[in-house]
Amino acid sequence: MVNFEDLRGDFPILARTVRDGKPLVYLDNASTTQKPTQVIDAIGDYYRTYNANTHRAVYALAEEATEAYEAVRDKVAKFVNIRDRQEIIFVRGTTEAINLVAYAWGRGHVRPGDIIVTTEYEHHSNIVPWQLVAEERGAVLEYVRIDDNGELILDDLDKLLDTGRVRLVAFSLMSNVLGTITDADAIISKCKAAGVPTLVDGAQAVPHMPVDIASLGCDFFAFSGHKMLGPTGIGVLWASKEMLGEMVPFHGGGDMIREVHKYESTWNDLPYKFEAGTPNIADVIGLGAAIDYLERIGMKNVRSHEMLLTRYALEKLSAVPDLKIYGPKDASRRGGVISFNFQSVHPHDVAYIIDEAGVALRSGHHCAQVLMEKLDVAATSRASFYLYNTTSEIDALVGSLDVVAQKFAVRGKKEEGDAAR
Numbered sequence: 423m424v425n426f427e428d429l430r431g432d433f434p435i436l437a438r439t440v441r442d443g444k445p446l447v448y449l450d451n452a453s454t455t456q457k458p459t460q461v462i463d464a465i466g467d468y469y470r471t472y473n474a475n476t477h478r479a480v481y482a483l484a485e486e487a488t489e490a491y492e493a494v495r496d497k498v499a500k501f502v503n504i505r506d507r508q509e510i511i512f513v514r515g516t517t518e519a520i521n522l523v524a525y526a527w528g529r530g531h532v533r534p535g536d537i538i539v540t541t542e543y544e545h546h547s548n549i550v551p552w553q554l555v556a557e558e559r560g561a562v563l564e565y566v567r568i569d570d571n572g573e574l575i576l577d578d579l580d581k582l583l584d585t586g587r588v589r590l591v592a593f594s595l596m597s598n599v600l601g602t603i604t605d606a607d608a609i610i611s612k613c614k615a616a617g618v619p620t621l622v623d624g625a626q627a628v629p630h631m632p633v634d635i636a637s638l639g640c641d642f643f644a645f646s647g648h649k650m651l652g653p654t655g656i657g658v659l660w661a662s663k664e665m666l667g668e669m670v671p672f673h674g675g676g677d678m679i680r681e682v683h684k685y686e687s688t689w690n691d692l693p694y695k696f697e698a699g700t701p702n703i704a705d706v707i708g709l710g711a712a713i714d715y716l717e718r719i720g721m722k723n724v725r726s727h728e729m730l731l732t733r734y735a736l737e738k739l740s741a742v743p744d745l746k747i748y749g750p751k752d753a754s755r756r757g758g759v760i761s762f763n764f765q766s767v768h769p770h771d772v773a774y775i776i777d778e779a780g781v782a783l784r785s786g787h788h789c790a791q792v793l794m795e796k797l798d799v800a801a802t803s804r805a806s807f808y809l810y811n812t813t814s815e816i817d818a819l820v821g822s823l824d825v826v827a828q829k830f831a832v833r834g835k836k837e838e839g840d841a842a843r
């Protein structure tokens with residue numbers, strides 16, 4: 423049995439106070455997560471004791487740095503079940519991974535008149551790169567819609583696949599706003615039957631639940647280290663060797679070449695063909711420490727803890743008058759992300775007021791303006807949980823909403839008075 427409350431001691435930032443001594447209640451984990459000492463120390467250790475460039479020199483420090491960097495590729499492979507370490511490309515994050523595919527695969531494979539399919543609940547990073555490719559190649563972008571429960575309407579996908587013009591289907595495994603967990607098996611099997619490749623944005627899924635890329639059977643998979651206890655600036659793109667082999671390099675420079683001549687070059691083996699320049703060595707090592715940490719806890723346990731928090735939060739927030747929750751009602755259909763709107767108070771005002779109580783909550787469009795349009799709102803408030811959050815922090819959130827209600831009731835009364843005068 424993991425005692426999740428005890429894990430808090432591993433995260434130095436959780437001990438700090440904000441806004442005149444209020445304990446920090448950090449509920450913005452869908453944006454980025456806090457880092458345990460183990461990750462911070464792994465990065466510090468590299469800089470303190472074996473800082474050197476990788477893959478280039480034969481001296482002891484360089485060998486140690488290269489070994490540590492490459493060992494993380496094996497950890498990633500095991501963590502998300504990738505069979506071949508050469509298929510793991512280190513990138514800056516999910517955004518860069520998707521842009522890499524759009525540039526290096528999309529521009530060579532998408533033809534005029536083709537359809538690229540994505541969904542109404544995507545993050546901008548899984549929309550804008552496809553808009554760019556579609557515009558350049560004369561293709562069109564189509565969306566699988568969501569229903570009132572925040573679930574994808576898969577009939578839309580069937581109809582699009584029936585046109586025979588779909589070149590790629592790109593979707594996220596978990597919505598960063600609604601928390602909806604996508605039925606990836608259904609989408610991928612439909613696409614396979616139609617001979618259409620799939621790209622999965624795993625930014626919100628990999629940190630929070632067991633993910634097995636080999637059994638998913640997709641063609642591209644992307645995720646970010648900073649949303650899973652790791653540092654910023656590091657993420658992973660997975661694609662099969664066949665796909666990567668067909669793709670042109672994304673960036674040109676050192677390490678990605680085999681030979682360079684005055685007017686032409688040849689490319690290095692995978693994965694280095696896609697890792698140009700000095701890599702983000704320290705943060706790859708930090709990502710390795712984050713994976714070690716998560717594996718020690720077990721991803722099934724992480725998911726169970728977050729389901730418990732989500733269920734608790736859904737129950738408590740549903741009891742708050744005039745609060746609208748978006749996304750599936752059933753905690754087993756969603757991750758630990760809850761978006762809501764409270765009375766007619768703007769989400770930025772909600773976030774400002776509860777920040778006074780030390781509660782860090784996200785407000786805005788969450789890089790999902792297509793979804794905001796669909797929901798017919800400019801913004802939402804969003805609470806998102808991770809393994810170190812507790813039910814008492816959810817109580818703190820719900821309690822601080824009382825303060826919001828009181829402030830706005832007072833303001834409402836004052837405005838009524840002013841209008842009457």
Ligand SMILES: Cc1ncc(COP(=O)(O)O)c(C=O)c1O
Nearest residue numbers: 515516517545547594598625646
């Ligand atoms: C679903 C989803 N996809 C992609 C991204 C982009 O990730 P990054 O900013 O780490 O590249 C995010 C970040 O919030 C996300 O939630």
